Amino acid sequence: MTGRVRVHWGRIPLLLLRLLVLGGAAGAVTFGVVGSWGVVAAVVGTVLGAVLGQVVSGSRVRLPLLLLGAVALWGVGALVARLSVTSPWLVDALGPSSALRVATAARFGAGAAALAAALRMMAARVPALLGVELAAIVVAVVLPLASHRDGLVERPLWLSDWAWHLGYDPAHVLLAIGGAVAVVVGGLLMARGGDQRVSPTSWAGLLLLVLLGVSMVDVAGLPKPQAGNDLGLTGNEEGDDPLPTDPGNWPGGSRGEQRNEGKGGGARPEQGEGKGGGARPEQGEGKGGGGQPEQGEGKGGGGQPQQGEGKGGGGQPQQGEGKGGGGQPQQGEGKGGQPQESKGGGGQPQQGEGKGGGGQPPPEPPRIDDDTPPSGGSPAPMAVVLFGDDYTPPSGGFYFRQDVWSHWNGSRLVDSRRPDVDRDVPRSFPSTPTEVVEPPPEEGRQTVTGRVFLAVKHNKPFALEGPASLAPERNPEPSRFVRAYRFESRAQTIEYPALAGRASADPTWTEDVRDYYVRTPEDSRYAALAEEIVAALPEDVRGDPFAQALAIKLWLDEHITYSTAERHAGAADPTADFLFGSRIGYCVHIAHAAVMLWRSRGIAARVGAGYHGSPDDLRGAALVLRSGDAHAWPELYLEGVGWIVLDIAPQQSLDPPPEPGDDDLTEQLAELARSEEGTSPNDPTESTPKATPGLPMPRVLLAVLLAMLVGLYLVKLWRRLAPLWTRGPALPRVAYRRALDQLAEVGIARQLGETRTSFAARARNLAPSLPALAALSEAALLGNPMIDPRARPELQRSTWFQALRTLSHDLRAHVPARRRLLGLINPISFWQVR
Amino acid sequence: MTDPSTADSDFQQSEHITHTLAPPVTDLNGCSGVAHRLRQRLQAMVRGRNDVIELVIIALLSDGHVLLEDYPGSGKTTLAKALGDAIIDDRPDDDIVTIRRIQFTPDLLPSDVTGSTIFDPNTNRFFFRPGPIFAHIVLADEINRTTPKVQSALLEAMAEKQTTCDNRTRKLDDLFFVVATQNPLDLAGTFPLPSAQLDRFLFKIKMRHIDRQSELEILASIRARKESPGDELPRVTRTEILDSRAVIEQHVHVDARVRECLVDIANHTRAHPQVLQGVSTRALVLMIPALQARAMAQGRNYVGADDVWALAPLVFGHRLALAPGAEAMEEVVRQCCAQPLEALSRA
Structure with a gap:
């Protein structure tokens, strides 16, 4: 052919599109990293680099050398950047700000140019490496947007702010961006100038893209709730399925959004760290505030009570003294520690890395004033419960208890460590x-x-109050549910009137336990108020624990106003602040108030936390629990019947009534939950939770790819062996195809427009016998059919086998074994055969 | 083209002496021998033109005419003369000679080509004196320098193998082979051949300058060739060529797929955006024998894709009218061939 360089005008638009996309990607990735000078330099550098790479790839210089050149370009840029800020006379000449700009521009411009040139050269020389270039583009576009993963559609903030400002849903904007990137990348993957063939790698890439898209649609088919929990019910489990016998593990999960860093007794991130996905934006940054509030019975550290200690924070508050700006230590930064009960006197400050001797660091208790109140009617479904038995609760509601708070830590009740x-x-x-x-x-x-x-992930299981046993359940829809289990509960049927006349303690309890359940703050107002309420009871029932509890409940019903707006944040004892202040609050405050009043009358009481489901929301046997159903309620102990829920129902509420549940969603979720009914429910291996809902897709993808690979090898094997069993007129075609397969394996394939003869002539130095073989094939195809087949050697098996043997011999003689082995492994070598 | 040593075995057995008749040609081996002998002689006389020689042999064996386009002094005439020398007229009794050369000039008259009726005072009668086209091989030199009138006189002769003079039609020899030349340089004072005339030529061959080695050989062998003009090499007879044509036509198989391919190529040329006028059906008709002859020359008894690929630019090139600004002719033809040929070449 002639050596003259041809300009392919048809490819110019494609090249322009490529440059545009590359430039855009460069801009996207540098946008948040560097100032406008750097962005402009990166974009311009990328475009120039891509053009340079395209042009240079047409030369005869070898690729590694070209790549070295790109590295050199980057080095020169870095050198210039360094010189322009370190060399005194340059700085003098330019002025400091210009010198900095020049440095930025040189560093980013040259870096981007070198990268773009390298990518373009690789893609232009080796079609398969086009994927690397496109992957770089995708990564560049995705990086600045990646913070929205895990369902945080409001991230990145700059995008969502802008979208909200224009009145769009950021999720749609993200979807549109993703779709556009997929389409552009797919287009670039498939686009070829003129008669070039789309390489098999590109087809594979496109397939991958489509499969990814399908998996996205599959996962995103239903809205995935990621809303923050209200009472610290959800969150990561800690120590998946700990052994019940392991004493170090018994406390179970950590709380709320808090993520266990797993440092083995090290510092626990403050709840306010906001690292765990930021579902609670008000909890701020507080990176340094790794204080660890600990209860008095701290297991680790030799029972030393520990004081929360922010690394950046100065002194530490003790005994309930608020510390930090504005007396609200718990909010936000987590700078101040947390008021704590301190048994050991003068709580010892413990720096974050306190080596708790072997003990698992206890989880942080939720704070009464820091919990986001249940936002009434928040629609995100948290769980589906399918009842196996008919049950009508006498209390008028299903109480799904996940947690109980019975330990008084000085400001509120928390989970017990005992x-x-x-x-x-x-x-x-x-x-x-x-x-x-x-x-x-x-x-x-x-x-x-x-x-x-x-x-949604929960840190502990919950069950209808009074659970007797739990068992794992097979997850019927891993893409939708993170876990499934079954419970068997002894639910209350006894009517409230029948509860009278029982002592509020168990005879088996030790004195210590009995004291534990009636411990109250050293605040006489509780006892006074309780006394006042109980005094109104008739004489004959005034001594009965249940009657007293009921009286207090009814009093609270009447005098409390429900509102999720009032937080009582910052108070040393939020319960007192609530009860003896505005009397406006939400379930946590109300439950605490009830428990404190009961306890001050000697009634064993605690706060239960979990979900409250209304029988009205029951659809068949299915009940969908939403984030708005999270609830805390007071419970009291009555001899013979155990812990009884006696919830407070404030008559006044400042909050709007909750939205009615979505029946469609309930049915849909219940359907999903039921979908695998009938399969073995007790197969524990099946109930393994999925870490992320998207996890099954890679496996499916892998299986599909594996199946494709096996299929390709089968096709290859079949094409190789077909001459053995092919007879009659098809033999020449099959045998010739086998020969071409063998040649393609070592990298020679007929080009478009080449005849057999010209191809054979080209392949002559690797396979000297190929021209004869090609002639045989053509003679079989185009020869005179009138001639007796027995007189045509091109139709004889022996001729063909001889020719194929000769060809194999030729290849063995002319092609290194390494190359032949590679060809044998290549599953798609036959793709190039035409 | 084909390596002469592999072309046949026939040649080995026919130890021809000049003017001795070989056994009659009845099969492709015989044809191959004829082609081989022609090739040997022509290659001995004309250096560095093996490709053109091959095409001329193919044209001769497929009853077509060739138009050579080249600069003066590049061996056209030598080639034509060598061809004439290689053919023995085994019917010396008729008036037809082996080779004639017509040098076309603007003032040439048709009768100078076809012959004229002349009054013989001795017998008091007119008699026909045949013109130069009454020959086996006619070398029409610088054909584009003469007037259309003369060109059209030649046209009838080439197409019909007959000529009309004074209302009397006279048949030409069966082996009537025109080697025309035209000069690409002298555009002034030329009459470009009309497309109808061009259509009569099977091949239009653009000759290129020969390579350095061949040129050196020519310079070195001027004397030697003057002394012995290759007469020791065997020649072929007129009958052998005519027989070969018949044998080739009969014995070289043209598959239906090849014919389809030709029609497809023609359709592609007609649909090509840069082509004003596609190839004619006659071009396809003329091409079939040429393909057969080439297949024979390559030692095959069937027409293959390679034949089409090799001959298509030569056969179609001068028959296409390209739009202004189109690419090179050969490129257009190659584009039109690519897809139809793919059907023949696929595994």
Whole structure:
């Protein structure tokens, strides 16, 4: 051919598109990293670099040398950047700000140019490497947007702000950007100038893209709730399925959004760290505030009570003294520590890395004033419960207890660390059928079974109050549910009037436990108020614990105003602040108030936390629990019947009534939960939770790719062996195809427009026998059919086998074994055969 | 083109002495021998033109005419003369000679080509004196320098193998082979051949300057060739060529797929955006024997894709009228061939 360089005018638009996309990608990736000078330099550098790479790739210089050149270009840019700020006379000549700009421009411009040139050269020389270039583009576009993963559609903030400002849903904007990137990348992958063939790698890439798209649609088919939990019910589990016998693990999960850093007794991030996905934006940054509030019975550290200590924070507050700006230590930064009960006197400050001797660091208790109140009617579904038995609760609501708070830490009730209390609450998800340590008595209770399908990660299991046992359940829809289990509960059936006349303690309790459940703050106002309420009771029932509790409940019903707006944040004792202040608050405050009043009358009480489901929302046997159903309620202990929920129902509410549930969604979720009914429910291996809902797709993808690979090898094998069993007129075609396959394996394939003869002539130095073979093939195809086939050697098996043997021999003689082996491994070598 | 040593075995057995008749040609081996002998002689006389020699042999064996386009002094006449020398007229009794050369000039008259009726005072009668086209091989030199009238006289002769003079039609020899030349340089004072005339030529061959080695050989062998003009090499007879034509036509198989391919190529030329006028059906008709002859020359008894690929530019090139600003002719033809040929070449 002639050596003259041809300009392919048809490819100019494609090249322009490529440059545009590359420039855009460069701009996107540098946008948040560097100032406008750097961005402009990067974009211009990328475009120039791509043009340079395209032009240079047409030369005869070898690719590694070209890549070295690109590296050199980058080096020169870095050198210039360095010189322009370090060389005194340059700085003098330019002025400091100009010198800095020049440095930025040189560094980013040259870097981008070198990268773009290298990518373009590789793609232009080796079609398969086009994928690298496109992958770089995708990464460049995705990086600045990546913060919206895990369902945080409001991130990145600059994008969502802008979208909201224009009145768009940021999710749609993100979707549009993603779609556009996919289309552009797919287009660039497939685009070829003129008669070039689309390489198999490109086809594979496109397939991958499509599969990814399908998986996205599959995962995004239903809205995935990621809303923040209200009572610290959800969050990562800690120590997946800990062994029940492992004492270090019994406390179970960490709280709320908090993520366990897993440093083994090291510092625990403050709840306010906001690292765990930022579902609670008000919790701020507080990176340094790794203080660790600890209860008095701290397991690690030799029972040393520890004081929260922010690394950046100065002194530390003790004994409930608020510290930090504006007396609200808990809000935001997490700078100040947390008021704590301190048994050991003068709580010892512990720096974040306190080596808690072997003990698992206890989880941080939720704070009464820091919990986001349940936002009424928040629609995000958290879980689906399928009841197995008919049950009508006398209380008028289903109480799904996840947690109980019975330990008074000086400002509120928290989860107990004691092994001898609250043993009726399951601490961890079941990996095998597990009995609750201390199930409620059977009196006045009915066995109710049910299955729970968690749509969102929870840190502990919850069950209808009074659980007796838990068992794992197969997850019917791993893309939708993160976990499934079944519970068997002894739910309350005894009517409230029948509860009178029972002592509020268990005869088996030790004195210590009895004291534990009635401990109140050293605030006489509780006792005074309780006394005042109880005084209104008739004489004959005034001594009955349940009657007293009921009276307090009714008093609270009347005098409390429900509102999620009032937080009582910053108060040393938020409960007191609530009860003896505005009396406006939400369930956590109300429950605390009830428990404190009860306790001050000697009634064993605690706060239960979990979900409250209304029988009205029951659809068939299915109940969808939403984030707005999170609830805390007071419970009291009555001899013979165990812990009884006696919820407060404030008559006044400042909050709008909750939205009615979405029946369609309930049915849809219930349908999903039921979809695998009938399969073995107790197969623990099947109930393994999925870390992320998208996880199954890579596996499917892998399986598909593997199947494709096997298929390709089968095709290859079949094409190789077909001459053995082919007879009659098809033999020449099959045999010739085999010969071409063999040649393609070593890298020679007929080009478009080449005849057999010219191809054979080209391949002559590798396969001297090919011209004869090609002639045989052509003679079989175009020869005179009138001639007796026996007189035509090109139709004889022996001729062909001889020719194929000769060809194999030729290839063995002329092609290095390494090349032949590579060709044999290549699953798509036959693709190039035409 | 084909390596002469592999062309046939026939040649080995026909130890011809000049003017001795070989056994009659009845099969492709015989044809191959004829082609080989022609090739040997022509290659001995004309250096560095093996490709053109091959095409001329193909044209001769497929009853077509060739138009050579080249600069003066590049061996056209030598080639034509060598061809004439290689053919023995085994019917010396008729008036037809082996080779004639017509040098076309603007003032040439048709009768100078076809012959004229002359009054013989001895017998008091007119008699026909045949013109130069009454020959086996006619070398029409610088054909584009003469007037259309003369050109059209030649046209009838080439197409019909007959000529009309004074209302009397006279048949030409069966082996009537025109080697015309035209000069690409002298555009002034020329009459470009009309497309109808061009259509009569099977091949239009653009000759290029020969390579350095061949040129040196020519310079070195001037004397030697003057002394012995290659007469020791065997020649072929007129009958052998005519027989070969018949044998080739009969024995070289043209598959239906090849014919389809030709029609497809023609359609592609007609649909090509840069082509004003596609190739004619006659071009296809003329091409079939040429393909057969080439297949024979390559030692095959069937027409293959390679034949089409090799001959298409030569056959179609001068028959296409390209739009202004089109690419090179050969490129256009190659584009039109690519897809139809792919059907023949696919595994």
